[in-house]
Amino acid sequence: EAGVAQSPRYKIIEKRQSVAFWCNPISGHATLYWYQQILGQGPKLLIQFQNNGVVDDSQLPKDRFSAERLKGVDSTLKIQPAKLEDSAVYLCASSPRSTGSGANVLTFGAGSRLTVL
Amino acid sequence: DQQVKQNSPSLSVQEGRISILNCDYTNSMFDYFLWYKKYPAEGPTFLISISSIKDKNEDGRFTVFLNKSAKHLSLHIVPSQPGDSAVYFCAASWIFIGGTSYGKLTFGQGTILTVHP
Numbered sequence: 001e002a003g004v005a006q007s008p009r010y011k012i013i014e015k016r017q018s019v020a021f022w023c024n025p026i027s028g029h030a031t032l033y034w035y036q037q038i039l040g041q042g043p044k045l046l047i048q049f050q051n052n053g054v055v056d057d058s059q060l061p062k063d064r065f066s067a068e069r070l071k072g073v074d075s076t077l078k079i080q081p082a083k084l085e086d087s088a089v090y091l092c093a094s095s096p097r098s099t100g101s102g103a104n105v106l107t108f109g110a111g112s113r114l115t116v117l
Numbered sequence: 118d119q120q121v122k123q124n125s126p127s128l129s130v131q132e133g134r135i136s137i138l139n140c141d142y143t144n145s146m147f148d149y150f151l152w153y154k155k156y157p158a159e160g161p162t163f164l165i166s167i168s169s170i171k172d173k174n175e176d177g178r179f180t181v182f183l184n185k186s187a188k189h190l191s192l193h194i195v196p197s198q199p200g201d202s203a204v205y206f207c208a209a210s211w212i213f214i215g216g217t218s219y220g221k222l223t224f225g226q227g228t229i230l231t232v233h234p
Contacts, residue, residue, distance in 0.1 A: 004160070040226065041227075042225050042226050043161070043206070043222075043224050044224070045221050091160055091161070104151060104210045104222065105151070106222065107163070108153075108161045109160050110159050110160045111160055
């Protein structure tokens with residue numbers, strides 16, 4: 001079974017520029033998550049999708065971050081304009097279930113490391 | 118507000134000995150707990166979990182203990198192996214009617230485990 005694919009793996013941009021990250025979850029996984037991991041901290045949930053609908057985006061800074069999951073498969077996370085504090089690893093994760101304890105067992109991608117200068 | 122805390126940033130253990138990683142939480146709504154392991158340049162991978170209706174769950178060399186009254190959980194690795202060297206994250210979730218909390222994991226800051234040969 002192929003894992004969660006993410007690209008690009010690394011990105012360096014100047015502040016106020018824009019960036020987009022792409023995620024392809026495990027085939028058949030209905031639930032997709034974007035987490036932000038700042039250096040020295042644990043991952044923090046940004047947004048949760050169930051198929052192509054948003055379940056929770058309460059932690060997403062909507063003035064600069066946006067995410068979509070068209071057709072309920074791939075997802076993109078965009079930051080525009082980027083700030084210095086957005087430097088982090090952006091992790092995509094997916095889960096086969098939407099309910100039950102198994103829904104908490106997420107499979108993570110390797111992440112996209114963003115550096116904002 | 119750090120709802121899940123791993124107060125030890127690092128732990129060093131000799132091969133063959135026991136590794137004990139600790140985690141404390143403050144939110145009494147949490148009722149499902151997980152440990153993830155992360156190698157450099159990879160995403161976190163699921164290790165073991167425990168529901169709040171249990172106080173112990175074992176999987177091979179890994180055992181998780183939950184003390185609900187103390188809001189404390191620990192991960193025991195016996196015997197420790199050099200390949201166990203990684204960052205270990207404790208995570209917590211809760212279930213409420215509607216089920217939309219699944220997958221919304223709150224992570225601790227992580228503990229770097231180093232197992233010396």
